[in-house]
Amino acid sequence: MTKKVLITDYVWPNVEPEKAVLAAGGAEIIVAPSGDEDTLVELAKDVDGILTCFAKVTERVVRAAEKCVVIGRYGVGVDNIDVDTATELGIAVTYVPDYCIPEVSDHVMAMLLSWNRRIVFFDRATKTKGWGTEGLGMRIMRLEGKKLGIVGFGRIGRAVAGRAQAFGLQVLVADPFVTAEAAQDAGAVKMELPQLLGESDFVTLHSPLMPQTQGMMGKDEFAQMRSDAFLINAARGGLIDEDALYDALISGQIAGAGLDVLVDLDPPIDHRISQLENVIITPHTAFFSQEAVLELEERAAGEVVSIFQGKMPDNLVNPAVLDHSRTKIG
DSSP: OOEEEEEOOOOSSOOHHHHHHHHHTTEEEEEOSOOSHHHHHHHHTTOSEEEESSSOBOHHHHHHOTTOOEEEESSSOOTTBOHHHHHHHTOEEEOOTTSSHHHHHHHHHHHHHHHHTTHHHHHHHHHHHOTTOSTTOSOOOOOTTOEEEEESOSHHHHHHHHHHHHTTOEEEEEOTTSOHHHHHHTTEEEOOHHHHHHHOSEEEEOOOOSTTTTTOBOHHHHHHSOTTOEEEEOSOGGGBOHHHHHHHHHHTSSSEEEESOOSSSSOOTTOTTTTOTTEEEOSSOTTOOHHHHHHHHHHHHHHHHHHHTTOOOSOBSOGGGGGSTTOOOO
16 A cells, blocks of 8 residues: 655655655655645545654644554754654654765855955955955954854764864864764863853854754843854754844844844844844755765655565664654564
8 A cells, every 4th residue: 555755844856766765665745835734634544654854743643544654854953843643643753864065164264264255345345345444453363372162062063063174173062962072072172161162263063953952042142142253053043042143233242143044934134133244155065066965865764664664774763762652663
């Protein structure tokens, strides 16, 4: 009997790669016309699996999916999936935590370099005002010997460290799950967050979004940063208290920010932070390359097929489901 997989949303041109992987595994796809909760609740009632990108797979959606045995995430985090409810019901949750490491780490360095060399500023000024009209009064650092603070030293944080070290930057790390020895092995120095913020010329966030990290960069943290520091976030918008960030940016408490994510997944064009001159902003594209997206589509679909076939997936978020009768793995 053919399995059915609901695709809640996607941001790439088509779903042919995952369609092919799922078809080879005996499954067909249903693409939701909208990622709103009511639509997903209705469509989830008759599917065996769900693949989701940014749409929220809420408790209502999970409970409506009475036949579902797997919810797969196109991506690194699973904060848009009600994992607790899925686990309670015995539904496996999978993700692809390592598909875009080169892309995101490249993007972080691109923001750091664009800010420090004033690429965006000079490009705009040259095109609108003419050659050499702005002079050279702004702060541009010699990167060699400066300090990059990496908050969260997982796969992407480590990749950023390697790239930063190639530019002569010293790397500082704040991560409760990383030992001082492990940081040292990567050529970095581990320290507590307040010290890292006080010493870093640049700070980049790579922590997962969870209750403990929600708004981890707030008023107190910005007060600890250097006034010429630049903050980069290509992880999750919710890591930053945006009111506190806005105040820090307009008051000169920090020099600037490079943001690939905001709290609002679809912010208005006049979002007050995106309009600031000392902000470089990109529309959640750090993950993107054609190679990365193809890998993501095929691997996310492959995880769903593994569950359908009773095989252990490569990346299971909730291993507690292995003891549940609804999940038949092994």
